[in-house]
Amino acid sequence: MARTTFWDIIEQTIRKVGRPLSAKEIWDKANELGTIGDFSTSGKTPWATISAYCYTDINRGGEKSMIIQTSERPAQFFLRGMGGNWVAPVSSGEIQELKSISNAKKKKVSFTERDLHCIVTAFAFGTPHFKAHLKTIYHEVSSKGTGGKNEWLHPDLAGVYFPFNDYKRETLEVQSHLTISSIKLFSFELKVSLDYSNLRKSYFQAVSNSSWANEGYLVALRVDEDPAFRDELRRLTNAFGIGIIQLNTVNIFESEILFPAFTRQNLDWDTINRLASENVDFSSFLKSINEDCKLGKVKSKYDDVMTVEQVAEYVSEKKIGNIQH
Numbered sequence: 332m333a334r335t336t337f338w339d340i341i342e343q344t345i346r347k348v349g350r351p352l353s354a355k356e357i358w359d360k361a362n363e364l365g366t367i368g369d370f371s372t373s374g375k376t377p378w379a380t381i382s383a384y385c386y387t388d389i390n391r392g393g394e395k396s397m398i399i400q401t402s403e404r405p406a407q408f409f410l411r412g413m414g415g416n417w418v419a420p421v422s423s424g425e426i427q428e429l430k431s432i433s434n435a436k437k438k439k440v441s442f443t444e445r446d447l448h449c450i451v452t453a454f455a456f457g458t459p460h461f462k463a464h465l466k467t468i469y470h471e472v473s474s475k476g477t478g479g480k481n482e483w484l485h486p487d488l489a490g491v492y493f494p495f496n497d498y499k500r501e502t503l504e505v506q507s508h509l510t511i512s513s514i515k516l517f518s519f520e521l522k523v524s525l526d527y528s529n530l531r532k533s534y535f536q537a538v539s540n541s542s543w544a545n546e547g548y549l550v551a552l553r554v555d556e557d558p559a560f561r562d563e564l565r566r567l568t569n570a571f572g573i574g575i576i577q578l579n580t581v582n583i584f585e586s587e588i589l590f591p592a593f594t595r596q597n598l599d600w601d602t603i604n605r606l607a608s609e610n611v612d613f614s615s616f617l618k619s620i621n622e623d624c625k626l627g628k629v630k631s632k633y634d635d636v637m638t639v640e641q642v643a644e645y646v647s648e649k650k651i652g653n654i655q656h
Contacts, residue, residue, distance in 0.1 A: 494514065516543070523551065
């Protein structure tokens with residue numbers, strides 16, 4: 332007897348449920364309804380494979396494809412033979428079920444974006460791409476603007492890379508004579524989760540509060556793995572230059588730069604000056620950079636950097652985990 336395949340799971344699950352499903356819903360329903368059969372996989376994200384199967388069938392088959400896509404955000408799939416003009420009926424029971432799922436998800440996440448700061452700090456300090464010292468920019472200490480004047484002005488974390496350990500003193504001296512600097516500034520906007528529901532707001536918040544930096548990043552603990560969503564992230568990065576980082580709390584140094592940021596050579600000095608005027612943390616950040624540049628070594632106070640062991644203990648204490656869909 333033939334073993335159950337991805338195609339079997341997709342077809343049988345959609346037939347049994349009778350409505351369009353996302354790739355993740357197909358996988359979850361297959362486990363719930365038993366249409367998974369004897370299928371087994373060592374992959375951590377089988378729904379990503381299901382999504383790829385569906386998109387491949389649609390792209391190759393055209394009007395003769397077995398699968399049709401009924402919506403984009405989120406991407407949902409249906410069987411062509413079951414009807415092409417699907418409008419999902421929503422019953423009061425389904426609404427209540429969705430509310431229950433939403434509430435359950437909210438209960439699972441007991442930590443905040445700010446709880447992720449020290450994890451990002453450890454990652455940025457120990458990762459070759461950054462080798463950066465980070466400082467939390469507390470929005471609460473900013474001057475109170477009116478009418479949203481300071482909204483999306485501040486990053487969550489500001490970072491600086493110093494070349495002191497990477498270049499010889501004579502190289503640094505020549506750079507100073509040529510008014511060239513290898514110092515790099517980074518901006519980090521943090522989110523617990525990143526998907527279609529908050530993508531636009533989160534991404535353009537990062538665009539807005541990172542114009543002053545050489546590189547700006549949007550960092551999240553969970554990033555939707557749907558291929559269409561990842562394509563949208565790629566498109567936004569190509570258009571606006573903000574990079575995407577997905578944190579891994581099991582091993583912080585397995586966190587991934589999904590899409591690297593564009594590097595700006597020319598900084599937005601007007602915004603840097605405004606940030607220094609509006610926020611005492613950012614002003615202190617600039618003063619620290621100045622002092623360390625004068626000394627030629629890092630002596631100033633930035634956010635504390637945890638060891639790998641301390642990060643693991645912290646993650647366990649805070650009950651921070653890589654959130655699943």
